[in-house]
Amino acid sequence: MASQPASQPGSKTAGLIVGLILIIVLSLLTNYLSNHPSVHKALEFPLWAAAFGLLANVILTATGTRQFIMPAVKTEFFLKIGLVLLGCSVNITQIGVVGAKGIVQALIMVTCVFLFTWWLGGVFKLDDKMRAVMATAISICGVSAAIAAAGSVLAGKEELTYVTALVIFTALPLMVIMPYLAKAMALPVQVAGGWFGGNIDTTAAVVGAGTIHSEAAMKVASIVKMSQNALIGVVAFILAIYFATVVEKKNGRAGERPSARVIWDRFPKFVIGFVLASALVSLASSYGWTWLGKSVLASINNMRQWLFTLAFVCIGLEISFAEFKRLGFAPTVVYIIATIFNTLLALGVAYLVFGGILFPAG
Amino acid sequence: MKITEDWWTVIVGFALIVLAVIGLNVPWKIFSY
Numbered sequence: 001m002a003s004q005p006a007s008q009p010g011s012k013t014a015g016l017i018v019g020l021i022l023i024i025v026l027s028l029l030t031n032y033l034s035n036h037p038s039v040h041k042a043l044e045f046p047l048w049a050a051a052f053g054l055l056a057n058v059i060l061t062a063t064g065t066r067q068f069i070m071p072a073v074k075t076e077f078f079l080k081i082g083l084v085l086l087g088c089s090v091n092i093t094q095i096g097v098v099g100a101k102g103i104v105q106a107l108i109m110v111t112c113v114f115l116f117t118w119w120l121g122g123v124f125k126l127d128d129k130m131r132a133v134m135a136t137a138i139s140i141c142g143v144s145a146a147i148a149a150a151g152s153v154l155a156g157k158e159e160l161t162y163v164t165a166l167v168i169f170t171a172l173p174l175m176v177i178m179p180y181l182a183k184a185m186a187l188p189v190q191v192a193g194g195w196f197g198g199n200i201d202t203t204a205a206v207v208g209a210g211t212i213h214s215e216a217a218m219k220v221a222s223i224v225k226m227s228q229n230a231l232i233g234v235v236a237f238i239l240a241i242y243f244a245t246v247v248e249k250k251n252g253r254a255g256e257r258p259s260a261r262v263i264w265d266r267f268p269k270f271v272i273g274f275v276l277a278s279a280l281v282s283l284a285s286s287y288g289w290t291w292l293g294k295s296v297l298a299s300i301n302n303m304r305q306w307l308f309t310l311a312f313v314c315i316g317l318e319i320s321f322a323e324f325k326r327l328g329f330a331p332t333v334v335y336i337i338a339t340i341f342n343t344l345l346a347l348g349v350a351y352l353v354f355g356g357i358l359f360p361a362g
Numbered sequence: 363m364k365i366t367e368d369w370w371t372v373i374v375g376f377a378l379i380v381l382a383v384i385g386l387n388v389p390w391k392i393f394s395y
Contacts, residue, residue: 077367077370077371080368080371080375081371081374081375081378083371084371084372084374084375084376085375085378085379088379268368269366269368269369269371269372270368270371270372270375272372273371273372273375273376276372276376277375277376277379280379291383292383296382296383299382300378300379300382303378303382
């Protein structure tokens with residue numbers, strides 16, 4: 001994303017420290033306002049956090065200092081630690097039940113959305129590599145999926161930068177609008193969670209949308225999204241095979257044979273942490289281990305909110321207005337149409353999977 | 363084996379759980395929703 005010259009290691013460390021201080025201060029401000037009696041009902045805390053991040057972003061961009069603090073803007077890092085901690089609030093049985101449904105939903109969604117975006121990219125005459133990176137980003141999990149796909153199809157920095165900018169730009173509006181739409185349509189909590197998890201590209205915005213809706217929807221949305229994230233290695237592997245054996249051959253080049261190891265290499269390890277944390281707390285509950293009792297779990301819950309707040313502040317900070325101006329017309333149109341398709345399909349599939357039609361509800 | 367950023371999220375997550383278990387979690391208590 002960097003459009004400025006690479007910074008020196010010393011200034012990178014300084015940027016990291018200053019950026020972290022800024023993100024922590026904005027998180028404290030978010031917490032203060034979210035709990036303030038006169039304003040706490042006005043907005044949910046993910047919205048306060050993203051709004052403060054966005055405001056700081058505008059000021060930093062205007063003063064030319066945004067790039068300096070970017071080393072501290074680690075949305076996914078903060079969020080994934082928070083998701084490991086979320087494992088402590090979710091029973092392992094719930095992960096099994098919701099996760100199994102989530103995998104069914106993910107298989108339907110990833111296949112349909114990937115193929116639709118790939119086809120639409122062809123209609124708009126996008127390059128094959130751009131089509132692959134964009135289709136993976138929309139169908140799986142945004143930025144990290146785009147990076148995995150770019151690695152598999154040897155896409156250049158330009159394709160990746162384009163798609164990353166589009167992912168980040170669409171995530172915030174979806175995070176804000178979808179919970180309110182779900183409430184307006186009176187969707188059951190599980191369906192709402194399934195919808196957020198199946199549609200929104202970035203995991204941070206999925207958790208944000210779920211949090212704005214309700215704690216229960218946030219848990220379902222997170223599990224569904226993690227089920228989808230778990231497929232990233234498989235898609236990266238299939239893409240690598242397809243490009244090596246079909247696309248590169250068509251272009252008269254011999255592609256390198258990909259290794260199945262990519263499935264494990266790309267597997268999101270925080271999902272393992274989430275499941276382990278849940279298993280630990282479920283065992284503690286079964287055996288009555290007091291060292292992992294209610295007060296400890298309440299503290300872990302607080303830490304999780306802390307980390308989520310840091311991630312939501314970063315969502316506002318990571319939007320690059322300079323990148324937005326550089327986006328091409330065709331990729332943007334394909335991305336928007338594919339996102340609308342994804343939103344509608346995810347709603348239907350969430351109803352099928354979580355609404356008691358294909359499987360028992362609950 | 364190189365510890366990737368993804369693994370670090372697991373390590374830091376469990377380190378925070380340990381902190382909560384041993385009670386060294388005072389800074390977090392100021393944060394509540």
